[in-house]
Amino acid sequence: MFARFTEDARRAVVRAGILALDAGRPALDADLMLLGVTEVRPFTLSSFTASAHDVRERVDVGDARSLLATLGIDLDQVHRRTRTGADTPAAWRLRRSRLRPLLVTLYGPLGEIPLAMHARKVIEVAQCRPGPVTGERLLWGLLADCSNGAARILCDSGVDLPELVREIGMPVRRAA
Template identity: 80%
Template sequence: MFARFTQDARRAVVRAGIHALDAGRPALDAGLMLLGVAETRPFSLRSFTATADGVRERVGVGDARALLATLGIDLDEVHRRTRSGADDPERWTLRRSALRPLRVTLYGPLGEIPLAMHARKVIEVAQCRPGPVTGERLLWGLLADHRNGAARILHETGVDLRELAREAHIPTHRAA
């Protein structure tokens, strides 16, 4: 499924998967997908003003760095030593189950994580048109379903959603 993804869009999905695995989540959800997009910024949209920290605090992924630092542990250094190359998008795959077609799973060197329904929809919307799946297309997938909470999170972090949709060429209404 990653065949049409640009390297940057693929990196955003991989970051989201790593966050889900690190947090011990049972599935990669749309909030974590938004966090992956906010961290990697797979586009150059001026109107995407959300920060990774702003999104992180709203999706409930804590940052263990401060707690571990009180114990004298540098989490970034631990990751550098133990996860060398684990975040390389080329080492990850995204596959749909042949037996359960609604099940999409991200596989990589750190483990595997199924995509929750709303995250799967993000991928499906991003792939619905011909051409490469870019960061803008991932953003379109995140904003296409109001129930996944991405628009609310972006609004809470100060993003002008109308301007973002205009700049990213995201359709804002259905054609008649």
């Protein structure tokens, strides 16, 4: 499924998967997909003003770092020593199950994690048009589903959503 993804868009999805695995989540959900997109920033959108720190404050990524620090263990140092090359996008695969078509799983050197419904929708919306899947398309997928919480997180982080929607060229449905 990664065949049409640009390198940066793929890196954002891989980053989200690593965050989900590190947090011990049972599935990759849209909030971590948004955090992955925010950390990698696979686009140059002037209206996307949220920082990774702003989004991270609003997303539950677990608290392993402070817990291990009380034991004198530096998690960043452990990651540097044990994860060399694990975040390389080429080492990861995104696959849809042939037997269960709604099951999409991200596989990589650190493990595998299924995509939750909202994260799967992000990928499907990003791929719905011909051409490469870019960071803008991932952001489009995040904003297309009002129930996944991404818009709320971005609003709370100070992003002007109407301007962002205009900048990425998302069609807006007007209520009657």
